[in-house]
Amino acid sequence: MTDTNAPADPDIEHIQGAVASGDRPSAPNAFSALLTFGWRALLKIKHLPEQLLDVTAIPIMFLLMFTYLFGGALAGSTSVYLQELLPGILAMSVVFITIYTGVTLNDDIDEGIFDRFRTLPIWQPSVIIGALLGDAVRYTLASTIIIVLGLVLGFSPNGGAFGVLSAVALLLVFSFSLSWIWTALGFVMRSSESLMNASMIVMFPLTFVSNVFVDPETMPEWLQVFVDVNPFSHLVTAMRGLMHGTATTEEISVVLLMSAVLIIVFGPVTMHLFRREQ
Amino acid sequence: MNEIQQQRHGSIDENSDTEPVYAVETDGLVKHFGETKAVDGVDLVVPAGGIYGLLGPNGAGKTTIIHLLATLLQPDGGTARVFGHDVTEAGDDVRSRVSLTGQFVSVDEDLTGHENLVLLAKLLGYSRTGAKERSTDLLEAFGLTDAGDRQVKTYSGGMRRRLDIAASIVVTPELLFLDEPTTGLDPRNRNQVWEIIRALVDNGTTVLLTTQYLEEADQLADRIAVIDEGRIIAEGTPAELKASVGSGVLNIRVRTAEQRAEAERLLGATLDTSVERGSDPLSRSARVSNAEHAVRAFTKLSQSDVEIADFALGQPSLDEVFLELTDRPTDAESDRGVTQ
Numbered sequence: 001m002t003d004t005n006a007p008a009d010p011d012i013e014h015i016q017g018a019v020a021s022g023d024r025p026s027a028p029n030a031f032s033a034l035l036t037f038g039w040r041a042l043l044k045i046k047h048l049p050e051q052l053l054d055v056t057a058i059p060i061m062f063l064l065m066f067t068y069l070f071g072g073a074l075a076g077s078t079s080v081y082l083q084e085l086l087p088g089i090l091a092m093s094v095v096f097i098t099i100y101t102g103v104t105l106n107d108d109i110d111e112g113i114f115d116r117f118r119t120l121p122i123w124q125p126s127v128i129i130g131a132l133l134g135d136a137v138r139y140t141l142a143s144t145i146i147i148v149l150g151l152v153l154g155f156s157p158n159g160g161a162f163g164v165l166s167a168v169a170l171l172l173v174f175s176f177s178l179s180w181i182w183t184a185l186g187f188v189m190r191s192s193e194s195l196m197n198a199s200m201i202v203m204f205p206l207t208f209v210s211n212v213f214v215d216p217e218t219m220p221e222w223l224q225v226f227v228d229v230n231p232f233s234h235l236v237t238a239m240r241g242l243m244h245g246t247a248t249t250e251e252i253s254v255v256l257l258m259s260a261v262l263i264i265v266f267g268p269v270t271m272h273l274f275r276r277e278q
Numbered sequence: 279m280n281e282i283q284q285q286r287h288g289s290i291d292e293n294s295d296t297e298p299v300y301a302v303e304t305d306g307l308v309k310h311f312g313e314t315k316a317v318d319g320v321d322l323v324v325p326a327g328g329i330y331g332l333l334g335p336n337g338a339g340k341t342t343i344i345h346l347l348a349t350l351l352q353p354d355g356g357t358a359r360v361f362g363h364d365v366t367e368a369g370d371d372v373r374s375r376v377s378l379t380g381q382f383v384s385v386d387e388d389l390t391g392h393e394n395l396v397l398l399a400k401l402l403g404y405s406r407t408g409a410k411e412r413s414t415d416l417l418e419a420f421g422l423t424d425a426g427d428r429q430v431k432t433y434s435g436g437m438r439r440r441l442d443i444a445a446s447i448v449v450t451p452e453l454l455f456l457d458e459p460t461t462g463l464d465p466r467n468r469n470q471v472w473e474i475i476r477a478l479v480d481n482g483t484t485v486l487l488t489t490q491y492l493e494e495a496d497q498l499a500d501r502i503a504v505i506d507e508g509r510i511i512a513e514g515t516p517a518e519l520k521a522s523v524g525s526g527v528l529n530i531r532v533r534t535a536e537q538r539a540e541a542e543r544l545l546g547a548t549l550d551t552s553v554e555r556g557s558d559p560l561s562r563s564a565r566v567s568n569a570e571h572a573v574r575a576f577t578k579l580s581q582s583d584v585e586i587a588d589f590a591l592g593q594p595s596l597d598e599v600f601l602e603l604t605d606r607p608t609d610a611e612s613d614r615g616v617t618q
Binding site for chain 1: 345349350370373374377378380381383384385386387390393401403404405415416418420421440445448449474480481483
């Protein structure tokens with residue numbers, strides 16, 4: 001280590017002073033603890049901007065690839081296909097990056113900072129929810145990129161700006177809820193690699209065996225059954241509806257209901273694992 | 279210093295008038311991990327104020343005990359109280375009094391030192407500006423001001439450890455757990471950490487530290503519990519522990535090789551113990567149970583033909599204590615010599 005890096009020595013008297021003045025303020029409320037953890041997630045993005053590659057480059061790749069590879073064959077023209085594809089690709093990209101929530105959490109646990117958080121007198125779920133709020137920023141960024149690119153390529157949503165924003169809002173709610181599966185797995189899995197692999201096994205069939213790319217009518221019947229119950233298909237249907245102004249209350253309610261179920265089931269599981277020992 | 283401690287006791291002591299409230303009090307504490315009993319019936323009493331050392335080799339259960347006390351783990355049996363608050367039933371009360379510096383760096387390596395301290399200060403209830411001021415002050419005290427805006431992953435081992443400890447005293451805890459605070463540090467950084475720990479205690483904080491370095495426990499701790507295989511096998515002040523294996527070792531070095539046998543015989547007879555050979559072919563050492571025996575052995579030697587070139591009466595090291603208690607050497611012994 002060079003001299004410019006050499007730290008100054010600790011100042012023992014100053015430390016004694018610092019210890020003497022470290023009176024405990026009243027504990028923060030749940031909301032400010034939440035915001036602080038959200039702030040931490042943003043700081044991570046600031047220091048590791050390469051993290052954003054998955055929310056920028058991958059969605060762009062997906063959108064361009066599928067539009068121009070399949071558009072002509074599947075819908076006759078790429079611009080027609082884009083109208084159907086864009087909401088699906090948007091949902092797929094964002095839902096895919098929810099995996100990173102679990103991966104980040106898993107890394108945190110390995111680093112030992114989690115033990116420190118767990119010994120703080122704070123509302124404990126704020127550790128997880130705060131991180132999820134930070135992730136929502138990444139989801140929003142990915143959504144913005146896809147929609148802007150889509151508009152450039154000729155995407156014209158009949159639902160207007162309000163429809164598009166509602167679709168994104170619905171997507172954020174679903175992603176937030178889905179993340180609780182990954183947070184639970186983040187505690188269970190031994191390494192972030194194994195977590196990543198496990199998540200991929202779930203995510204690939206969930207997103208590809210859906211109504212994103214093709215009309216389920218063209219599939220064999222047994223596959224249609226799966227596609228029809230696949231929660232992801234319901235999300236895409238509702239988002240298409242919102243963007244094109246044809247969404248029914250039922251379509252939206254189904255997605256909200258699914259989201260609620262995910263949180264009710266995996267929220268407590270995550271918090272149980274959080275409190276439990278490693 | 280005592281006044282400060284007294285005040286702290288007074289404020290803590292509110293829920294019991296007669297019995298003293300200990301910083302830590304466990305009764306038959308048990309923790310299993312599958313088949314292994316990591317903690318196997320530990321009765322520990324840590325008085326408030328001062329430094330208490332948990333000494334033991336790797337895997338003895340020291341970290342598990344600390345994790346139980348810091349509410350990171352739930353006990354499988356027995357009870358544990360921190361300043362009178364049960365770790366299972368009053369987790370929040372415990373958490374608001376303790377702070378933990380883990381064995382591995384427990385700060386966020388992606389963030390800067392300053393950001394880490396601000397983050398913790400905010401989570402402990404400081405306002406935005408209050409948190410920044412506290413962080414700046416702590417960085418300065420710990421000699422980290424210049425490194426404050428660098429990511430922690432660029433820090434040296436000693437700097438990380440100091441930041442880690444700074445992070446633990448953003449709010450002064452009543453009880454600070456330090457899990458192997460100097461493992462992996464060079465002697466200079468280790469001495470700095472020792473000084474820091476002593477400074478914390480001067481202010482009235484109780485420190486419970488684990489270590490596998492006998493020298494460290496000896497240097498820092500007011501009382502020591504020796505842990506092996508999840509149990510406490512000895513407890514007391516460093517002096518008491520040493521006294522339990524006799525008052526020390528008598529080392530002599532004879533002038534010529536021919537005198538070795540005679541010296542060995544005389545020492546063995548007067549001290550009634552086995553005489554061991556040292557690394558020096560001319561030296562012999564024997565354990566002495568009290569100083570008077572040593573004097574008698576010297577008298578015998580001086581009356582004989584044996585010429586003594588050199589002698590020393592050494593205090594027993596804690597290594598010897600450990601060896602005596604477990605009949606096997608510590609793992610740490612080979613890693614780091616003990617200077618007495």
